[in-house]
Amino acid sequence: MDHLKGEAPMSEPLNLPDLGARQNLRQTVADALRAALVAGEMRPGVLYSAPALAARFQVSATPVREAMLDLAKEGLVTAVRNKGFRVADLSERELDEITELRDLIEVPTVARIAETIPAERVLTLRSRAEAIVSAAEQGDVLGYIEADQVFHLDLLALAGNAHLLGVVRELRHRSRLYGVSRLAERGELGDSAREHLRLLDSVASGDAGGAASLMRHHLRHVRGIWADRPEP
Incomplete structure (x- = not known):
């Protein structure tokens, strides 16, 4: 494979998720590659064929x-x-802007869900939150990221706004969670995972203020994980 000047070629095996059932192969591959991008498995400056x-x-x-x-x-x-x-890189400013947008959208939305959605509907998402914890305990970084996305989007879907959901999905796809692998290596990913259970319980209890506070804290925590970039 030809190299571009100043760019590193793909040389090491990638940690990519299994495709599983191949009913829509194009979409399945795209989803798998997005997960690898968000996890930082696919690096900026590397040319992938x-x-x-x-x-x-x-x-x-x-x-x-x-x-x-x-x-x-x-x-x-x-x-x-x-x-x-070639994977697109994100500057610190871009990551800050993504965090700000998610804060503006997700914090009030989660608070509104806590105020308006019955607890039994909210608690149907517990298995999604537990899947994040399970992936964290197994050190499964890609599984963690995929389960995290499913949980957050399913929680926001309770607000009934498809356009809002699409915006958040796009913002999440543009993020980079470089630090997740390091948390997994240090055995600290479980702490981040359990934040989702606390958030879910707060929303289910109808505590709008508490849910908003936890959501805001979670986004700040996630931004810290984004900032934990690998050494060049």
């Missing part, structure tokens, strides 16, 4: 190439003609 990724997934290059083009439309990667795809 569709054939190499296809070999890792044990599929043809076509659905991988199509999935990467979808990610390029979302601004997550940049297509490099005849070479592959």
Whole structure:
């Protein structure tokens, strides 16, 4: 594979999730690659080729190439003609702006859910929160990130605003959780995971102020995890 000047080629095996059932391969590959991007498994400055990724997934290059083009439309990667795809980097300012937007959207939304949604509906999400804790205890970084996304989006979905959900989903896709792997290595990921159970209990109890405070604290914690970048 040709190298771009100043760019590192993909050289080490990637930790990527299993594709599982392949009913919509393009979408499944895109979801798996997003998880790897958010986890920091796929690094800025590295050139990834569709054939190499296809070999890792044990599929043809076509659905991988199509999935990467979808990610390029979302601004997550940049297509490099005849070479592959390069992961887009995010500055500290961009990460701060993503956190600010999520704070403006998610904090009041979670408070409103606590005020208006019956506890029994909220508590149907407990298995989602427990899946985050389970992944953390197993040191499964990609499983943690995927379970975290499912929980947060399902919780916000209780507000009944599909447009809001789409905005938050896009913001989450643009984030980078470099520090999750380090927390897992230190055995500290469980503390972050259990924040979701506390948040869920607060929302279910109807404590709007407490839920808002926990959500705000959680976002600040997540921003700290974003900041824990690997050494260049």
